[in-house]
Amino acid sequence: MTEQKYVHGYGKEDSERLVKQSEALEGILHAEEDFPAGTQILEAGCGVGAQTVILAHRFPEAEILSVDISETYLAQAEERVRSFGYTNVTFRHADLASTDLPPESADHIFVCFVLEHIPEPEAALANLYRALRPGGSVTVIEGDHGSAIFHPESPAARHVVDCLIELQYRSGGDGNIGRRLYPLLTDVGFAEVIVTPAPVYVDASHPDLVEGFTEKIFIAMVEASREAAFRAGLSDPARWGEGIAALRRTMEPDGTLYYSFFKANAVK
Template identity: 55%
Template sequence: MNGADYVHGYSDREAERLSDQARTLTSLLHYDTRYPAGSRVLEAGCGTGAQTVILSKNSPGAEIISVDISPGSLRNAAARVRTEGITNVTFQAGDLFSLPFAPGSFDHIFVCFVLEHLANPEQALRGLRPLLKPGGTITVIEGDHGSAYFHPESAAADTAIRCLVDLQREAGGNALVGRELFPLLVQAGYAGVQVSPCVVYVDASLPALVEGFTRRTFTAMVEGVRNAVLERGMMTESEWEQGIADLHRTCEPDGVFCYTFFKATGTVLP
């Protein structure tokens, strides 16, 4: 696969973090992601199925084919779907850059939190386009770690986040890809491209987001690269611990945390 190493790893804790993220952000990211009954939908890069569950429940009459390159992730995704009693999803192993589907196989394609891990996201988007029927749509959702800001301010926390961005770049990915969705989709040949920012704003009046997003999703994601940061000498241990402590500090009653996701749609012209 022409992609990057998954910088967050494949641990049980990472699978749990992805589930926390999906549950917490369902209404923000997926309120309008619904496909008509009878439509055929490709989820390209389903991972452990955190988004698959939401996708299938939002569109119970659609046929969803969820593809991933990792056998372990596919097993976890299938188990998750079985536990939820979902019956409209089929899982299949496949490389995003060489999927075994005929042209025009799908009415819609859904790609969520995948492009950030690819060395050539435009190539991936361009390769997916022929799989859509004329008039078919693609939906792409990505984050942008450069959009994180918070109170109280912390230079150590900013540096810890930047370390994650740099490590992902070293691995061949791009943690800032959210801001690039419009040009990527246009250059890949999609028409009518539209991008919407989805801002997560968190303060003490939103305790579910404090716990579900600031602490268990974003901060947990940064914490996951601790060993790599220290092994490479990107921060000292005391600097790192200060940065993580300051991210947790934003969860206190006077703390505030903000982050922006980007949701893009495009169409294949008839």
């Protein structure tokens, strides 16, 4: 198995962005989770371990198996989790779309910001369905870059966001996958599927979010695709700089930004 194409790359800056994102959004992404001692949790696509640390902290008596296709990220995830002293996590190299995970071995499956990067999300979800015990549950959280709206409205800002979306399509992913979670889960057999929007709205009355979300998460995510956009011929330095400047304009006192994540819960 080889690492999939990843629009943002596997560098230190993107790893730090993922950790900041998980910390800033913990209250939104992990609300209402409650797993008893002994629960077998499969974290599908652990990345750098940003969500793994949160799971290990919130459910110290659960047994967590965290898998990822990237050996680079797996090493970072294990180092991060061990640095916090958590011992309830096991790591494994796996391609969600093709690896046979232990059948009916998990009580709960947690998938966060993963399906958008997978060329065959249906195959990945089918594998996860088989790995879930009857009566078990799944949580899937994804973003939807097309949901971003901002003031002042700007074609330049829209351009750099659209570049990110296009790059993910070209790599086989879907940056707008949040809106597809209901059909994806129902098509592979999950039941009682409930999808809830998890919006983030930022204006000057939320200075913590201006920095913590608009700058360090949203703009950083878009900016991380800069070089890939140039290589693909989708943008150039002048046009890109204008677009990022327009996104930064939303951080000023009269600016606003809206973005929606989508959180799906279902059972087998």
